[in-house]
Amino acid sequence: MKKKVALLTTNFFNPKGERIITGGAERYQVDFCRLLRDMDFDVEVWQMGDNWTKEFDGIKIHGLPVNKTEYQTFPELNMGFYENVMSFDYTLYFILSLAYPLVREKSISISHGVYWDWPGFDATTGKLAIKQEWLRRMELSLAGPQKLVSVDTNTINYFNATLPSFYNKWEYIPNYVDTDLFLPLEEDLRNDKIRILFPRRMVPVRGINETMRAAEILTKKYPSIEFHFCGRGHDDTIEMLMSQWASKQERCYYYWKPFEMMPEIYQMADIVLIPSRSTEGTSLAALESMACGKPVIAGLAGGLSDLIIHGYNGYLVKPSVENLVSSIEELINDPKKRKLMGERGREIATSFNKKTWHERWANVISEVFR
Amino acid sequence: MDNKLAIFIPNLMNWNGDTQIIGGLERYMIALAELMTEMGYDLSFHQNAHHDFSNYSLDWPIYGYQANTLDLQKTIARIEKETPGRVLYSSIVQQTFYRPQSICISHGVWWEVPGSSPLQAQKYYESHVARALEQAGLIISCDYNFLNVTRAIYPHLADQKVRVIPNFADSKYYSPRKPNNTDHVRILYPRRLSPERGFGILKEVIPPLLASFPQVEFEFAIDTNKPEYLDLFYQWRENMTGKERILYCHPDYQSMPDVYARADIVVIPSIYSEGTSFSCLEAMAMGKAVIATDIGGLTNLIINNYNGLLIHPSIESLYQALLFLIENPAVCTRLGKYASTVSQAFSRQAWEARWRQCIQKIYPLS
Structure with missing residues (x-):
């Protein structure tokens, strides 16, 4: 039995x-x-x-x-x-x-x-x-x-x-992470835009507020970048406020996608942000970004330091606006580093398959x- | 402002004031003193001693203050009283009082003794961590684990006061060399013999491994700081079958790269009180296959099965991990390769740059 x-x-x-x-x-x-x-x-x-x-x-x-x-x-x-x-x-x-x-x-x-x-x-x-x-x-x-x-x-x-x-x-x-589902794109079909992705719930512990400020600063400074906020809010009001905010910003987009679409979302990104302030384990979003070959800028909280080695496959920073802006800028200005960190992220992700x-x-x- | 700065340290020299102590904290403080001297500070060290002494054998004066192991707080109180001006605390463990404009260093959570009680643990974090959070200007932590544990206990305070600066591996001395090309598999233990470092676990797995694998040998690179530990070690080794394959040495800092170079596998089996261990970082920098435990800052250095093995500190896990690596030399090579590239993210230059910022902020020179 x-x-x-x-x-x-x-x-x-x-x-x-x-x-x-x-x-x-x-x-x-x-x-x-x-x-x-x-x-x-x-x-x-x-x-x-x-x-x-x-x-x-x-x-x-x-x-x-x-x-x-x-x-x-x-x-x-x-x-x-x-x-x-x-x-x-x-x-x-x-x-x-x-x-x-x-x-x-x-x-x-x-x-x-x-x-x-x-x-x-x-x-x-x-x-x-x-x-x-x-x-x-x-x-x-x-x-x-x-x-x-x-x-x-x-x-x-x-x-x-x-x-x-x-x-x-x-x-x-x-x-x-399912490393067969979350894969780097074989051929780079993207244009010269740099896409920065925030694939989390729109809540304060995930660093949403700091990320929005950083997006305002960076989109003004760099015409080539886009910010994508992909995830649900806790309620309709938050989601409405996010949409309103994004529609007023240049090159900031807010939406959410079902799980099946997520590999594609990660694949089209160049830099992924997991700027959690607390309440964090070995984040699935971080692992999935890494498996898709992306550099990750992460907060110092919980299990993120089990996944990210600062300066190797991304950065671990205290998620203040200032720190987010400077670490994102480093990667905006250094395509080689983005690529190298992304490749290392993929290698590491395979140990978490x-x-x-x-x-x-x-x-x-x-x-x-x- | 005055460029004088006093560093409090448990023991840079032994308590007689005649021999340098070999250890992670001591090396850390020498590297930091070199940096601060270059930045223009006039440093002095203040430590515990059997009798008051002054020693001028290093680049900075070292003053010993008579201390009793049972009442170290009394000595600290005296050092505090007799040392005016600016102070840097080398170890959060030594202190329960911190001057407002000061930096204090955490070398990792240290009180998580297996089987101790919640009350004992609480005593440690309340008398050291809470006070440092309230009083000191900045706590520099050598790992993310201390920050994360502190945040989980004191959610309001941790992020304001704690900055993480991981330890480094100096690529000038530690870098991969040509493979050894011997039939031996040498397993190195480059740590103190004290209980928290896991010698107790390691010694249990040695007999079965020596018996099953004639090509395996162990080397102990151990300090001579504590004669009583050494005596126990010699006695233990003397009674072992196959003791000719249990080697040991007492290297100084300069000869450590050669010791690592002769090894194939390096074990860091700590059971508590661990930061971003120099031994672990250096073994990684030399391209060795490292087995570390999921304790403290080791988790910030090793990603299991990517650049080493990260195990629970138990006899069974250590045995299985060693067995796996002995039987799979190709895995050793792969782990070692990634270990050495990862170690480049922990450069001495990056460590110095981060420290410089913190020093300038807390101890400005006019």
Whole structure:
């Protein structure tokens, strides 16, 4: 008989059961469920929702009628899941804090990167005592699962420096890129325009504000450059404001594209910006840009320093307007460097190919789920 | 303004004040002192000692202050009191007090001792990191990891105070040489024997590898700073089967390139307290296949299976990684090739240029 795996997440669909905007974590979840199926497990997913069951990519997703969060943890959801998956053999917690307070014996937790490294997190945790309670709960969420998997080394090093007792549970399995899908263009068909691409959500932690200012400065100075902002905002208003702003600027464009179109979007770019200020793992957008042979200018946050070596395949900068302008200018003025850094990015990306990701996960899964 | 500047350092010389200490922090500070002297500063070093001393054997005066290992803060307080003017703190670990217009250096997160408690960890980041963030003018971090860990603990403060300047590999001394063309596979450990450097892991994988591969030999390039570590090492080696294939040397800075040149694989198996290790960077610059752990700043230098192997610091992972490289010499060559090109992004010139900016900002010369 097939062994059964239950996966707990917060919001794959939104709680009403409607599709939400697809981000990196959602793509990860779909690929991950496919991997488990390929390994001959039965997989089902639980999340917050009004008692519905839906299917996505052949996987059943159940909504549990709980919505309380305390100290950035989800005890009700965790307990509801625990009770609902009694007949399953193994469990997977898709966010570290979901493993608080109770987990099944054979379980694995995943971290997609540190998300508490921006001042706004303090605003949600508030007083020092509340942050300490959050950290205490995180300690309990790390204690339960047999294995803790992180997409970057930053998460592991942060927890070793704050909750050092789980040193030997951690496993670094970086994110991945399909290097057959994301490829450099064989022939350079582009004209002499230099295209600068910002392929992220239009949110402050991703450095959108600084990038817009840098775009205003640079498009005035260099008639040959274009700025492309490609990605969703959190709501209609943000997307409308972005469109309005772009329409007033010379050679600035705002749009979003489905995943299937993304290789082409990266391919037409000359420089890619991932100027995150915080809340970052081994960004799929960074990996995909690299796989398409593009130099990447990245922020100093989270797992980006696992992917980018400053001055080798791009730049790691504190994403201020000034730093963005000067590093983009370096690449505008040096086509040879752009090409060289892009080639190196492609070489590095092949070490993050999807096949390696499968193998490394398969090892961890067979170690714990047996 | 006065061009005098005092550098506080745990020990540039040993505590008797007669022998230079060999280590990463010490080399770092000599390189920085050379740069600052060239920029026109009049430097002096101030360190711990068994008895007060003055030493003039290097290019800068070194003053020792009597210290007790159990109460180093008392000595620091005395150095603070007796040293007026501008100060640069060579190590965030040494201090819990920082003058407002000062630079303090982080050589990597150092307190993440496996199995220690959250409370112990908290004591370290609150008494050193939080205070440096509040008091010092600038914290120079040798890796991105320290900045990222600090930001995750103190989201409001980290980006204001911390600047990253990764360590360097000096291509004048460290560059790839012709292949060795021997049948031997030499595995080099160019680190201290102290617990955080992972000698404890390495010594467990040596017996099975020596037994399975007659062509394999290990070399330990170790310092003589701590006689008690050396004694343990000699004892351990003496009892090993195949000890003639466990070589060791005590090189000075100048002979290190030759030591690397004789190796095929270099292991940096640190289990905690690691920055952008000079040993790792230099092994990379020499074009060697490096096995490093996913600890601290090593993650900023090695991308797994691109320019080295990045492993979890465990006996099993180290054994598997060594086995893989011993059996795949072509992989060693590939990793070594990329390691040496990557190391060019960590040039001494770039390091100096970034430091110059920070020094001019915090310690302006009129």
